[in-house]
Amino acid sequence: MLLHTINQSPFSNFSLKSCEKFSAVGDAVVFLENGVYALVHPNLHLLIQADLNVFALQADILARGLQHSCPDTVKIISYPQFVELCVQYPKQKAW
């Protein structure tokens, strides 16, 4: 099981697309930094449909004023929860 991390905006970068292509059922995706703009990207639902567990870092969401645009399908996490995810998922792929 992979922990994908995406830190680039999907509006200007292929990371979201690559992650979707090279992920498998049960993988987790963490959006951080500019990656949190994925929460408002039309292709976000593809990750949900692919049965990935999708997370986004709260600090990055708040800093960018996206707190009112978070879909229910994405779990909002703190840094300690991010660490906990790294414990659960043995490998990271940083896109």
Added chain:
Amino acid sequence: MKFAIAVFGAPYSSQASLSALHFAQAVTLAKHELYRVFFYHDGVLNGNNLMVPPQDELNLQNAWVEFAATSKSELVVCIASALRRGMLNAEETRRYEKTASSLDPAFIISGLGQLIDAGLQADRLVTFN
């Protein structure tokens, strides 16, 4: 669990360093072991002790040094990346006949082998690029 962190991004030009710092603090807060923080690529610039950000902004170099002091964590910069970008400690300053050193003494200058070693020895290697 034993964690290692790799930081690839320059301070301020990328968020990698700030994210890695928050993550590192969370690792130690959760009582995990932090085996090493390895700075590569532009990440070596986090060791720049000449950085002077405005007083109402976080000084990332200071923040890393304080974190290392309180958590007893090891901060390592890749020597090849560091030399290329002018991050020299006193010894390298002498070796390359330069006039000033720029790398904070809290950062250890070492080889890229330390990144590989971190990947081998730690249970988790988390990269901030």
Added chain:
Amino acid sequence: MNAASVPETDHEGFLRDRTDWNKTVAQQLADLDDIQLTQAHWQIIDIVRDYYSSYHISPVARVLVTLIKRQLGPDKGRSIYLMSLFPGKPAKLLARIAGLPKPSNCD
């Protein structure tokens, strides 16, 4: 070239300008470590210079030993042979004498 015209080196004896390198200069650089270059030395120098010219890197010691074994045979393809010709830190010394880029300390 006479003995007086030694090209400029840094304090560790590396050429400041690698284009200054030639066979005479190589001996001058070797003199700094009291090494008289023999045919055996030159075989190794040629190997690392060829390698650098093909791949744009200096081979690490482990790979160099393999190259020597491949080109000069198993008797010479041993780190002890390399150490006997270029004692101390062979990779660094060899880079210096062969006019290759100064390696970073911790490689």
Added chain:
Amino acid sequence: MAMKKFLFVQTQPPHGSINGQEGLDAVLMGSAFTECAVLFLDDGIYQILSDQQTGPLNSKDYSVTYLALADYGVNNIYCCQTHLNERSLSTKDLILPVQALPEASIRRLFDEYDVILSF
């Protein structure tokens, strides 16, 4: 415990940034410790496009350094067939032999290796 295997993923084209060159340095270093493989994704494949002439730019041509990987014991070198197709490239355009994999196999690589380092 068996030694962990490393997969190095090159994603950036050459010369526009130093990521690829420093990524290659990491592969060469890794080869001294453990089994390593290289995967070229997206524009990363351009790092090994043949006939790079860096003289006029005065940028180091490290594409030839990839040819040294075999001497360093790195023999598993992969790329994505789809990414080649998108760029109208074939493996014949590359400076060294590379196994072009379908997308599904790339995911299996991620499973096969223990540590994934992306540049």
